[in-house]
Amino acid sequence: xxxxxxxxxxxxxxxxxxxxxxxxxxxxxxxxxxxxxxxxxxxxxxxxxxxxxxxxxxxxxxxxxxxxxxxxxxxxxxxxxxxxxxxxxxxxxxxxxxxxxxxxxxxxxxxxxxxxxxxxxxxxxxxxxxxxxxxxxxxxxxxxxxxxxxxxxxxxxxxxxxxxxx
Numbered sequence: 001x002x003x004x005x006x007x008x009x010x011x012x013x014x015x016x017x018x019x020x021x022x023x024x025x026x027x028x029x030x031x032x033x034x035x036x037x038x039x040x041x042x043x044x045x046x047x048x049x050x051x052x053x054x055x056x057x058x059x060x061x062x063x064x065x066x067x068x069x070x071x072x073x074x075x076x077x078x079x080x081x082x083x084x085x086x087x088x089x090x091x092x093x094x095x096x097x098x099x100x101x102x103x104x105x106x107x108x109x110x111x112x113x114x115x116x117x118x119x120x121x122x123x124x125x126x127x128x129x130x131x132x133x134x135x136x137x138x139x140x141x142x143x144x145x146x147x148x149x150x151x152x153x154x155x156x157x158x159x160x161x162x163x164x165x166x
Contacts, residue, residue: 046147051095058091127159
């Protein structure tokens with residue numbers, strides 16, 4: 001009888017833990033996917049080479065990063081948000097494309113690290129490496145232009161972030 005109670009208690013604990021994780025994932029999924037959408041818009045502005053448009057897109061991205069509920073993140077995940085805010089803020093404060101692209105590289109690496117941990121993205125994302133600038137970025141396509149050179153064909157996919165399981 002004691003073994004049966006212990007087993008039932010173990011199963012209940014696992015179920016409650018799983019329910020808690022699912023609730024946390026739902027709470028952060030929407031805001032994080034908004035961050036992804038705004039990141040991709042910034043990437044597209046950098047591809048076009050328009051620093052003024054990139055500046056505006058970075059302001060929108062910065063605001064969306066602020067909506068991610070820190071209380072639902074682990075310490076390792078939460079520490080990435082100020083880093084994302086730092087680089088977004090820098091991009092939003094200047095319209096010099098070269099400086100924006102420098103910060104975009106750090107932004108891309110930190111966002112990748114966060115998404116890899118969270119696994120809440122609603123769309124497939126490709127981590128790509130620009131062979132000319134030796135920098136990474138995320139893209140919704142496995143082909144296309146990179147934000148550092150603004151041209152096609154100089155980047156390669158290094159990893160795919162699959163759609164989150166619901």
